[in-house]
Amino acid sequence: MAKKPGKSSGERASARKRIFDTAADLFYRKGIRAVGVETIAAGADSTKMGLYRSFPSKDELVAEWLRDHDIRFWQQWDQMASRYPEDPRRQLNAAFRLLAKHVADPQARGCAMANAAVEITEKDHPARKVIETHKAKLRARLAELCVGSGARQPQLLADHLFLLMEGAQVAAITLGVRGPARNVAPAAESLIEAHLSRRRD
Amino acid sequence: MAKKPGKSSGERASARKRIFDTAADLFYRKGIRAVGVETIAAGADSTKMGLYRSFPSKDELVAEWLRDHDIRFWQQWDQMASRYPEDPRRQLNAAFRLLAKHVADPQARGCAMANAAVEITEKDHPARKVIETHKAKLRARLAELCVGSGARQPQLLADHLFLLMEGAQVAAITLGVRGPARNVAPAAESLIEAHLSRRRD
DNA sequence: CCGGTATGATACCGATCGGTATCATAGCAC
């Protein structure tokens, strides 16, 4: 059996959890390659040896981080979707409101997955398939909602919306919260409407 | 006086140029932090010392690379624009065709500026203002064209198109040429049309 | 009390990082 906190508040989390959380924070804020394992360990009040007792390598820690990000992402997504059951059009809308909220946070620095894809160029890095799977799933889920919304060309609309999502995240990095990123929701709305209205007649 | 090649073909370029070109290639393909100065020098058939005779630091070399990228980018842009004088609508169209061609190249790995923005998190890095200036200018030029095209809300349309551009570049990295990136041109067309047509009546 | 499990501390490994100092040489202008 693992740890049962016993008393609730003052309990110190496991070294593994502290290291993982610190790594997640530093990787996202400073970048993967910019953060060394020693820095992570120190930030977690542990040591490099402590890190390597819980994770086989830095590369695997990175992959672990992104797997966790993927899980949390879809938890949020499903929770959002469950608020508008049987209404894919509203789910689409809610997804973009969620995204808009995220890119409006001055702390935010884009999408962890996409940023990792930029930094990691080795094709055999364990994080690469995590990233690709995540983004492929996002594309597919968008397509589902576009089908459900009755779009004329649902896969095409899904791709358009996908581009907006990715663009908003990177635009938040380069031009900040006052930049184009803050207009991502109305952009999605335009695109959706254009794809729902009959073409001309 | 500087180098006059004299005979045309077999001439070896200056060490500075070889180093610069090699750095540009490696930074783009492998990432900035993933490439050391020694690797650059070796790839240019020079030495680390040769690199530091032409560039004050790696950070400055990076900034120099992005400045050069900025210049070439706007040269291409202006050349494209000059093919449709007095027709901003067609210029917009041409810009997205140019982008579509770029993201269709399997060699491409997104936007050098945006990728650099992801990798460089130090706020005082000399490359950061290059990136920000470049992207702000892109946003402004798009807005000009949207005004000229008679959009109802030109700045808003410009931001929407900006998001598509950034999104296509990053989507090309994560999901490749067969991913959503290849549909960026029709996405732009939808957005433009939606902003040009009267709202409903 | 005993024995595992988790953890910290420290020292170490070879490799690479960005950056510099020094010496030699090749070409070109005068």
Add this chain to the structure above:
DNA sequence: GTGCTATGATACCGATCGGTATCATACCGG
């Protein structure tokens, strides 16, 4: 020729990289 400029070669610097080995200790369930 004499210089000056550009370049290569090599050795070095302290710092950090990812990763490991070893020792000690603290806790916790039997």
